[in-house]
Amino acid sequence: MMEMTAEERSLIKHLDKCDFTEIHRHFVDKAAAWRALPREEKQKLKEEAEKLEHEFGYCTLDGHREKIGNFKTELPGLFCGRGDHPKMGMLKRRIRPEDVVINCSRDSQIPEPPAGHQWKEVRSDNTVTWLAAWTENVQNSIKYIMLNPSSKIKGEKDWQKYEVARRLKRVVEEIRSQYRTDWKSPEMKKRQRGVALYFIDKLALRTGNEKEEGRTADTVGCCSLRMEHVRLHMYANGHKHVVELDFLGKDSIRYYNWVPVEKAVFQNLQIFMENKDPGEDLFDKLTTSSLNKHLQDLMDGLTAKVFRTYNASIVLQEQLRVLTRAEDSIAAKILAYNRANRAVAILCNHQRATPKTFEKSMRNLQTKIQAKKTQIAEAQGELRKAEGDYRIKGDGKSKSILEKKQRLLQKLEEQLVHLSTKATDKEENQQVALGTSKLSYLDPRISIAWCKRFGVPVEKIYSKTQRAKFAWALAMVGEDFEF
């Protein structure tokens, strides 16, 4: 890899005046070369990769062979942050063995560094779960080699997370009445805490730690909201006391919402916002650590992010209850599941870019629907003819033809319903990302129990890797599980 010389650095002022076609062509050609490779060659390369994974992709922990999540260090390249990142385009250096710290037990077979190289350090720290680590040069942060989500250590942690959220379920009403009381506190700090907690609970906002200015993209969460992100409307869209929230959250995903709130919340916000400039903090007397300290006092293990887990899982359970009908087909039940999943994703503001082929595939689906409607019209015509035939002849043969036509029409109508539901599902899902909530917020036991109760094969809901990740839940849960 080549770096710019000092001379080039002073010469180049605008990247958009640079010609990148050469490197672009390089990658296009590389992709084309791979496509053009004969089948056997591809197979050979794949087998080599598999061999590598077999050798380096696993470790032994407490006597068990476990899969590693990321067994390769990150490749050198240009740093590509999300959103308007001040460090975008910086050179990410290649990781050498001399950068890497190895963590394994003393009596284990310590991995050999490549010939002619040495590890930065070999240590034996059994209080952490990582196997190796290095410091990445762009953000100066530590990167880790850790176990796969299917491992025992990750699975247990995942289970614990949902158990904490279930404990919150038992005390959440009490906590809610507590933060409502705080809205009236003479201490402004408590009022801010109460309102922030209301947002975190009701809108599933992230905590919002403060970040050092200028080092990362300018994004916020609840506690770091600024004046410029909030607008108050006494009346809007037929509601009283509406709060307009508009800010960039994690990964610079926009959060945009008009929320009717309780009068006390609205009035408190008016007080918090008095005499402040757009760049000032809304909750100026609140920090994430004081908020979490308070939550810890209310319940052992409670932190702000637990509300997201709790509310996500509760919404899934409730939506599945509302949307599932036992007499529906498997396909209809899966659509109900997706809808419930979507309700959670919307709550958590999990968005995706509209897929590149969205419009086209939507059109294709509409074409299929039209074709089905035409078929139905034809079948109706034939049915009427058969009816007339039967009325005139009244014999067994014409009766059986009539019945056949009736069955055909019914089948076609069912297919149409299925297609239309699918289209609606696709349409509603255009900009919603379901994956994150499914993987990180929804207690898998809710989904598995639902599958068992309604006879939906688990494979229809969870892919192979997802089933491996949720093995702990598959092993323990029956159809009567309640979150």
Add this chain to the structure above:
DNA sequence: TCCGATGACTCAGAAAACTATTT
């Protein structure tokens, strides 16, 4: 008590890789 820095872990969507379907 209160910071600011750091470390270790979870969670995030895009892109790549793979698989199924259509042409």
Add this chain to the structure above:
DNA sequence: AAAATAGTTTTCTGAGTCATCGG
């Protein structure tokens, strides 16, 4: 029957959360 296309799954690595530590 093979190639193109569409749909699904997995990988990748950046971006958060939160506890702890030292002053």
